[in-house]
Amino acid sequence: MTQLITINTSKEINPLDPLSKEEVSKAVSLVSQNLEDNTSYRFVSVELLEPPKEKILSFTPTIEIDRIAKIILLNNKTTQTEEWKISLSQEIVLDRLILSGVQPNILLDEFSECEEAVKASSEFQKAVALRGVTNMDLVMVDAWSAGNFGTAEEKNTRLVRALSWVRSDPDDNGYARPLEGLIAVVDLNTMQVLRVEDYGVIPLPKDSGNYGADQIETELRNDLKPLQVIQPEGPSFEVNGWEVSWQKWKFRIGFTSREGLVLHTLTYDDQGQERPILYRASLSEMVVPYGDPGPNHNRQNAFDAGEYGIGMLANSLELGCDCLGVIRYFDVNLITSRGNVATIKNAICLHEEDFGTLWKHTDWRTNKAEVRRSRRLVISSISTVANYEYGFFWYLYLDGTIEFQVKLTGIVNTAAIKAGDRPKYASLLKEDLAAPIHQHFFNLRLDMQVDGMKNTVTEVHTEAEPPGETNPLGNGFFAKTTVLKTELEAQQLIDPFSARYWKIINPSVKNAVGDPVSYKLMPMENAIPFADKESSLIKRAGFITKHLWVTPYSPTEMYAAGDYPNQNLGGDGLPKWTSSNRNIENEDLVVWYTMGHHHVVRPEDWPVMPAAYIGFMLKPSGFFSQNPSLDVPPTSPLHGSCKA
Numbered sequence: 186m187t188q189l190i191t192i193n194t195s196k197e198i199n200p201l202d203p204l205s206k207e208e209v210s211k212a213v214s215l216v217s218q219n220l221e222d223n224t225s226y227r228f229v230s231v232e233l234l235e236p237p238k239e240k241i242l243s244f245t246p247t248i249e250i251d252r253i254a255k256i257i258l259l260n261n262k263t264t265q266t267e268e269w270k271i272s273l274s275q276e277i278v279l280d281r282l283i284l285s286g287v288q289p290n291i292l293l294d295e296f297s298e299c300e301e302a303v304k305a306s307s308e309f310q311k312a313v314a315l316r317g318v319t320n321m322d323l324v325m326v327d328a329w330s331a332g333n334f335g336t337a338e339e340k341n342t343r344l345v346r347a348l349s350w351v352r353s354d355p356d357d358n359g360y361a362r363p364l365e366g367l368i369a370v371v372d373l374n375t376m377q378v379l380r381v382e383d384y385g386v387i388p389l390p391k392d393s394g395n396y397g398a399d400q401i402e403t404e405l406r407n408d409l410k411p412l413q414v415i416q417p418e419g420p421s422f423e424v425n426g427w428e429v430s431w432q433k434w435k436f437r438i439g440f441t442s443r444e445g446l447v448l449h450t451l452t453y454d455d456q457g458q459e460r461p462i463l464y465r466a467s468l469s470e471m472v473v474p475y476g477d478p479g480p481n482h483n484r485q486n487a488f489d490a491g492e493y494g495i496g497m498l499a500n501s502l503e504l505g506c507d508c509l510g511v512i513r514y515f516d517v518n519l520i521t522s523r524g525n526v527a528t529i530k531n532a533i534c535l536h537e538e539d540f541g542t543l544w545k546h547t548d549w550r551t552n553k554a555e556v557r558r559s560r561r562l563v564i565s566s567i568s569t570v571a572n573y574e575y576g577f578f579w580y581l582y583l584d585g586t587i588e589f590q591v592k593l594t595g596i597v598n599t600a601a602i603k604a605g606d607r608p609k610y611a612s613l614l615k616e617d618l619a620a621p622i623h624q625h626f627f628n629l630r631l632d633m634q635v636d637g638m639k640n641t642v643t644e645v646h647t648e649a650e651p652p653g654e655t656n657p658l659g660n661g662f663f664a665k666t667t668v669l670k671t672e673l674e675a676q677q678l679i680d681p682f683s684a685r686y687w688k689i690i691n692p693s694v695k696n697a698v699g700d701p702v703s704y705k706l707m708p709m710e711n712a713i714p715f716a717d718k719e720s721s722l723i724k725r726a727g728f729i730t731k732h733l734w735v736t737p738y739s740p741t742e743m744y745a746a747g748d749y750p751n752q753n754l755g756g757d758g759l760p761k762w763t764s765s766n767r768n769i770e771n772e773d774l775v776v777w778y779t780m781g782h783h784h785v786v787r788p789e790d791w792p793v794m795p796a797a798y799i800g801f802m803l804k805p806s807g808f809f810s811q812n813p814s815l816d817v818p819p820t821s822p823l824h825g826s827c828k829a
C-alpha cells in the first residue's frame with residue numbers, strides 16, 4: 186500500500202536548495218535578454234552554483250547568500266558551448282565563457298529531432314526497405330554518442346551514430362528487432378544525416394519480446410497474497426524543504442540534470458553532538474563499454490552521466506509503483522533545450538524500509554533473546570536511458586552505515602544475428618537475437634568530512650604472519666594499515682584475496698580506544714575493464730582503470746571523465762588532475778570510487794531484466810565507541826506476531 190503525504194515546506198531558502206521553478210525561469214530570461222540570436226541556442230542545463238564550503242558550513246538563516254545559477258548553452262550555428270553564471274539575487278550576468286571544441290551532453294529534444302531526421306532520410310529509408318520494413322512510423326532510432334576515435338569529423342562536428350529497431354505495433358518492444366548493420370551518422374547541430382553506414386543485411390528476428398501484463402502469453406500468477414506496508418503513525422522522518430532528518434541522521438537532498446541525486450552535509454547525532462561524515466556525495470560519471478569488435482557495435486560506449494545527463498532522464502515516479510509505505514516525493518526543476526522549465530514530478534522518492542535483523546543474541550543459559558529489527562531510510566531516483574533503467578538508491582541505517590546501490594534493469598542492448606550463428610562476443614537470447622557482452626562502470630564522488638574537513642585515507646589489508654617464533658602454530662594473521670600520502674599512492678584496485686578496504690580517518694580526532702575516528706569504504710562487487718589500454722575507451726574513461734582515487738578538494742573537479750566527455754579525445758578528469766600527485770594526507774579531500782558491473786547477458790535477462798545490483802558501503806569503523814544501535818527499542822508487531 187502506498188500512502189502519499191504532504192509535509193510542510195519551509196519558505197526559507199537554504200543556499201544548497203536546488204533551483205526552484207521561478208529561479209530557473211528567471212535565469213533563462215536573464216540569459217535570453219543577453220543573447221544576440223535566441224534561435225540558434227539550446228539550453229543544456231541550468232543548475233545551482235553551490236556557494237563555497239566555508240559559507241555553507243557557517244550558514245545561519247540570518248545570513249544572505251547570493252543564489253547563482255550556472256547555465257550551459259549550445260550554439261548550433263557557431264557550434265560553440267557557453268557557460269554562464271547568473272546572479273539570481275542581483276539579476277545580473279556574472280560571467281560568460283565561450284568554449285570551442287567541446288560537446289555538451291546530448292539533449293532530450295535532440296533525441297527526438299534526430300529520430301525524425303533519420304526516418305525522413307531517403308538513404309535510410311532505402312536501407313530499411315532492404316530489411317523488409319516499409320512503415321517508417323514503427324521504426325525507432327536511438328541517438329548513440331559517437332565517441333572519439335581520432336577522425337576530423339569527430340573533432341569538428343556534433344555527431345551521433347544512431348542505431349535503429351522496428352516495432353510490429355506501437356506497443357511492441359522494438360528492441361526485439363534490431364535493424365542490424367545500419368548506423369545513421371547525424372550532425373546534431375544541423376540535424377542532417379551525413380551518411381548511412383550499412384554493414385550488410387541480417388534478417389529481422391522472428392519473435393517479439395513483450396513483457397507487459399496484457400502482452401505475455403503465460404497466465405499471471407494468482408497465488409501472491411497482499412503484502413502491505415502500514416505505518417499507522419506516519420513515517421519516522423521529518424522533511425523541512427530539502428532537509429531530511431531521520432533517526433539521528435540529518436542531510437539535504439539535491440539534484441542536478443547531470444548527476445541526478447545528490448546528498449549534502451550528511452551528519453549523525455551522536456549523543457547530542459552533530460558529527461559530520463559527508464559534505465557531498467553524487468554519481469560523477471558512468472560508462473558502458475561493449476565488447477563486440479565488429480563494425481556494427483565496436484564504437485558503443487555510452488557515458489550515461491556526461492553524455493546523456495542521467496538526472497535529465499529521471500522518471501516521474503507517479504508513473505508506475507516504485508516504492509511501498511509512506512512516501513515523500515520531491516519534484517525537480519530542469520530545463521528543455523528551448524529554455525522551458527521541465528519539472529519532473531516525483532523524481533525523488535523518500536521512504537523507510539524494514540531490513541530484517543539489525544542484531545540479535547540468545548543467552549542459552551537464561552533462554553533470554555534480545556533482537557532488534559533493522560530499518561533503513563531510502564532516497565532514490567530511477568533514470569531511463571533509452572533501453573536501460575538505472576535505479577540509484579542511497580540507504581541510511583540505524584547503526585551508522587551508509588550504502589549506495591544501483592539497480593540495473595530495463596532492456597539489454599540487442600543485435601540481430603543469422604540463425605545458427607554462435608556469436609563469440611554476445612550471448613544468444615533467441616536463435617536470431619543476441620546481446621553483446623558489456624560492462625557498466627559507475628564513479629561516485631564522495632566529498633568526505635569525517636568529524637571535520639581534514640581527513641586522511643588509509644589502505645587496510647590482511648596478511649598472514651609467517652610461521653616462526655611469534656607464530657608457532659601457523660594460525661596468525663593480522664590487518665595492516667598504510668597511510669596513502671599522495672594521489673598516485675591512492676590509485677588502487679580492490680583485492681578480495683587480501684580483504685582490502687580503505688578507511689577515511691580524521692587524524693586529529695581520537696576515539697575511545699585512542700585511534701583516529703574513521704569510516705571505512707567497503708567495496709562489494711567490482712570488475713576491471715577489458716578494453717585495450719590504448720583504446721579510445723580507456724583514454725576517455727581513464728577513471729575506470731582504478732577503483733579508488735583520492736584528490737584534494739577542488740570545486741572545479743566534479744566529473745571523473747572531465748567536464749565534457751562527449752566526443753572528448755581523452756585524458757581529462759581524474760588521470761589529468763592526479764598527474765601532479767598532490768598531497769592528500771590530512772587535507773580536505775574527495776574520495777572517488779569506481780565500481781564495475783560485468784554483464785555477460787543471460788537468457789533470463791530477456792525480454793526485460795530482473796534487477797541486478799551493484800554498490801558499496803561506508804561503515805563506521807571506530808567512529809563510535811561501541812554499537813551505536815543499542816538504543817533501538819524492541820519491536821512489538823501490530824499486525825502479525827513473532828509468537829508461533
Ligand code: NI
Nearest residue numbers: 593623625784
Ligand atoms: Ni547490462
